[in-house]
Amino acid sequence: MASIAFIGLGTMGLPMAVNLVRAGHDVAGFNRSPGKTAAFAEQGGTAADSARDAVRGAEVVITMLPDSPDVEAIADDVLTADGALWIDMSTIAPTTARAVAERGRAAGVRVVDAPVSGGEQGAIDGTLSIMVGGAAADVEAARPVLDVLGTTIVHVGPAGGGQTVKTANQLIVAGTIGLVAEALTLLRAQGVDLEPAVEVLSGGLAGSTVLNRKAPAMRNHDFTPSFRVDLHHKDLGIVLGSARDAGVPLPLSATVAQLMAAARAQGHGDLDHSALVLVIEQLAGLNQD
Template sequence: MNNIGFIGLGIMGRPMAGHLLDAGHQLTTVKRGSLDATLADKGMKEADSLKAVAEASDVIITIVPDTPDVEEVLFGEGGVIEGLKPGTLVIDMSSIAPMTTQQFAERVHQAGGEYVDAPVSGGEGGAINAALTIMVGATEEGFQRALPILEVMGKTVTHIGGPGAGQTCKVANQIVVALTIEAVAEGLLFASRAGADVAKVRESLLGGLAQSKILDVHGERMIKRTFEPGFRIRLHQKDLNLALEGARSLNLALPGTANAQQLFQACAAQGGSDWDHAGILRALEALSDHEVGQQD
């Protein structure tokens, strides 16, 4: 059992924290309005500041939206670093910039802690079902310390390499996910415009080489037009920005990634920043003046 400070009780963080509580860990979070009733019933505690959370914990877990948010939580005024005890394990499960992650790891190490980057894939369903894929960047010691905790929340936990390697893997994951969602949307749009039953098309494709989790889950979202997140377009835009910024620094061409980012931006221009990322379909529909499932 660990005393865990958990920062970030959003769509993903709430169920992840719940699994840790169910496993017998003691959790403390920073007070931000009303604590989720389910987590409170399971015994989650609140502290008045991030510093106080760190003082009460031997493990800190963060899962917040972006690189500046992680920096503020860890190193801002009254932040975690001010209450960090020697030997504290800091696990960041956000999706942020790999190079900056390396800098964060060094700052935590200098303060006497151990830093692990452990971004996740699997979406809200994976978080709820404790079936996340977790990509870990850490020293071997840090990974072994973090592993029993990560296994409570994830189904697949892989040590990719040293600090920052987990974030690099997550950026690659988000490239593949974005392009696959776009491919599914284009396939269904084509089938619909050609007059086929898109539900039957999807069913058939799931039995062949085109089968994927994205065709299964997001293809169904597209057909049923259920675009509530899920994973928000604005967050996937943030991840693709990391990919494109990294590509520039590495002198790489990622044309598919750039195109997917533009389609997400088209959704944002329609007020869809908070749609599920399956909503990329709507940008393609607007370009073609055709809605999936409609009869022309």
């Protein structure tokens, strides 16, 4: 069992850290919002007063933070953990992941980038899909910890590789959400009963995890967040930035990024990303009551 520091106890991070405690690891958790740290302590973890306090003596440091600047801001604290393995599970720019890995090498800290897919339920169930970038030996060292958190764990390449695959994941998810929103809006405008329509669509080639998980929320306008519009808006910015850096045009991704930006501009940033359907319904002139 490992001594683990877990920094970032949000919607995803808290259940992930709790699963590590339940697996028998010694986990010290820290979050900028003290209430999250207290909630972690109530479920068997050790509450740390600061990030630096959390990483003191840790063999493994896991960060689950909102964006690239957050990871960069915490790096000085994490890199005090000489000889530790830093598993960054945030979704950040691939360029940031590579820069953090380089800083880690200079400081004697091994770094892998290991962003996840599967949403809050996947974090709770320990069934996340984890795409891992870094040196092969470091990825293997991280695997016993990652096995607690996910069921699909794949080494996809060197530092930054995990984040590059995550950008692909996020553009596919956002694009599919956009198409599901358009399909439901079309069906609704034609007076079709949405529940059986989704049932038959799910059984054919149009079926997908996104359709199964997000269509009910769109039908019922229940946008309790499992992944917020604000975060997907951020991720699509990373997608387009990475595409620009690589000289790759992504016209469909650019369109869905604009729709996600519209959802955010309309005040839906704290809602689940399935709230993208509200933008499509508004464009169609449908009553959203």
